[in-house]
Amino acid sequence: MTKEDIKKSVLIGVVGGLTAAVSLLALVWAYIEITDWYKEYQRKEAIERIESTPPDRRSGSNCPECKSADVGRYFYGLWSPAVADSATIMAVNCGLLIPGGCVFSKTNPKYKCNRCDYKWGNFVSRK
Numbered sequence: 272m273t274k275e276d277i278k279k280s281v282l283i284g285v286v287g288g289l290t291a292a293v294s295l296l297a298l299v300w301a302y303i304e305i306t307d308w309y310k311e312y313q314r315k316e317a318i319e320r321i322e323s324t325p326p327d328r329r330s331g332s333n334c335p336e337c338k339s340a341d342v343g344r345y346f347y348g349l350w351s352p353a354v355a356d357s358a359t360i361m362a363v364n365c366g367l368l369i370p371g372g373c374v375f376s377k378t379n380p381k382y383k384c385n386r387c388d389y390k391w392g393n394f395v396s397r398k
Contacts, residue, residue: 317365334384
């Protein structure tokens, strides 16, 4: 094998590696773009469902502070996205449901405004 053959082999290897790296970067970029688009799509779908629901059927009607209808309801107890169904995960991601943790108290809030972060209502556990 001559020096020229070695140079050609190295050059072919470098070009092949660069091509693979560019292809991988393009795939990662496409994955990120599609993921962002899908999250935005889910958020818009959830907002459309909220807006099409009459105010008296929403979780907490309107915020007493800013009068926004973008209100979420707290739920308490052990919750994990790994075991939740897709509807619950989408509701949590969109702010319709808000995980409140495992500690139950009568002073825990029941509702939260997603616009001004005002919390109101008292959670009362049923026994």
